Amino acid sequence: MNKTKETLITAFALFSLFFGAGNLILPPLLGFKSGDLWWLVTLGFCLSAVLIPILGILAHAKLQGTIFDFGKKVSPTFSLVYSLIIYAISISLPSPRTASVTHEIAIQPFFDTPYLLTSIIYFGLVFLFVMNRSKLLDILGKLLTPAIIFILLMIIGITLFSEDFNFGISQFKSPFTDAILEGYQTFDAIGAVVVGGVIIVSINLKSTATYADKRSLIRRAGWLGGLALFLIYAGLILTGALRHNNFDGEITRVALLTGISIQTLGSTANLFLSLLVSLACFTTAVGVVTGTADFMKSRFRESQLAYNITAVVGCLLGVLMGQFDVAYIIAVALPALMFIYPITIVLIVLNVVPNKWASPFVFKAVILMTTIFSIPDFMNSINLGSYLGNINPMIPLSDYSLGWVLPALVTFIIANLLRKTPPQNADDPA
Template structure:
């Protein structure tokens, strides 16, 4: 695998589109509560927020189409419904959340202005970038992302090397690895992989790069660069949260913890650095999400540029409306949606990575249907129906850990391939 200037530019652009509000907020608090079990929490978090998204980028490199290709083996109708659902979730939850975080951590503490004003200005700038999408890769990859990476890395390094004989609290989690895995859902990185991966592909094609093998190499290389960046940042932020766990109350909010860590590591200038970090992280993610959504809708309407512009405007308008709510409310609303769509997304990524001989259309359909069926109890449990769902989840393997879909999906994948093998052998 060759790494050159192009792959690093694309890799940093991809990293910046992944590394947004959720990526910044969740790891430190997770580390704080994980305490001495921070490594196991990190392992779970990395699986759902680094490895699976990286596999999603690899799947894009293999398909080099649109998001519709991810689920086309199930059926064209299912694929369309799945894509619309993912893009709808993306522009109504993680995208507005970036504006909410920016307001709470960057604007309100310094200027005291309203959330409405922040959302309007913020998404006006996002729209400006989205409408100039041909420059997105270069702007993100050459300028914004390196600054973003350096700022957060400085906080991590100073924190790690400044503490002598650290005292770390005991963990609050009974199953730290599972907790880390599920918390990784909130980053939206698996969904981000299937959304922004398409942005990289379309951006390459706009630049006139249509060589399949070359593009595959660029996409895979850039995915590895982005994945390494995420791994360093996530593990570092979680460890910093654990490292300073004795200096914060356990009921500290995510934004308060980030501000506190920046002050401890960087002093008074920490808040300024953190403001830059939050603003860049949130902004680049919003640009990636809305660009991907506009690309998709544009593709459904014969590549109409008017449709692209209209979609971008609507997505930014929704961002303004929803982005003025506080972060906690948006995170809470996101949980049920994630409990349903994340397992389906993970399974589609895995199926698209496996060799074709193991993923016939029949296998795709069976595994996805089973995944949906066994995700329903987790979904109902997340909307307050735990009392009625608990007896079912107690029976299912990993059901009490909100992973009731995992074993049935694996068993179905194996069983369907065994049956297909026996059928082929009988015919021959």
């Protein structure tokens, strides 16, 4: 297989593994509320939903291991606990949410059936794909992703050529930071450390290329997949902004996406939207469950039984949580994201920067500070911020739920200044 073809297939696979329920329903409503500041909202959303996840893929290209390798410079115990938390969140929230979104958009308009039936059938199919993971990369890259992109481009293109470029007034108090936090709900930073491992394993199953060749392939595919995500997100946000007069101001995420589809694709809207949702959500669920099963397999001496049991448990959790509606799952996810997302972002960045700036001491110091300053945002998300007294006003950016950013950055700089001995592989430029 030539390099161009291999890069395209891997980039398509990355796109489809990232592009799930949240990626589909979040951008249009962001645009709908953004008004003439849609471009600023796009930048904020893509910072947390595109740039950080792609940096996560680049970190995987450098490490070429599993999620466990992301935190091993802090300590093996931290890395294990972090990995277990990430996988527990992944199979309990974003994976089931894909089934819930599929039901609300793709099933309810046609059949009066319960969420439970959809979840059972949905995760039964997910299980079949997970157990045939050697074919995962080709199936995702060659068949599913082009269909997803085609349908999205139809919706975006029709809007751009049929609507006047008139925008409303932004409903956001802080468009840029609000969009960053909305990007958390895509789970894509978490997805990067999870599904990046899936890509690594899938490539290893098919290729005997050198470390350098695989690193180059993943980097090229990562940036190409990131560009595709950016263009699609920008298009969906702009689509929502241009149609601000077409819907009620209190419309939900799912209802807006459905309405836009009907206006752009006419009588065939439900059919196209059903296909889009099914493909986008399904590929994400497969990636999450496969990544979780891969990790548990690696922790139990490459035991296939551990892989199989994890796949079963992941799909059963999907059936259980998939019975709830989308709005409920998004609300439940917020506190977990406010705590674990900053730690994930910092781990990604530290694994991307040159090794000479990311010694074990730097990892420990920055992660500790990030964890401490994520607690107030977490407390605020569960309405317990009052217990912190006057601490919140003293933390820079805490009003934007980003109180961890400056402490992490300052700690990174100070820790590097205090570093007495060079880290291993300090001459590694990546």
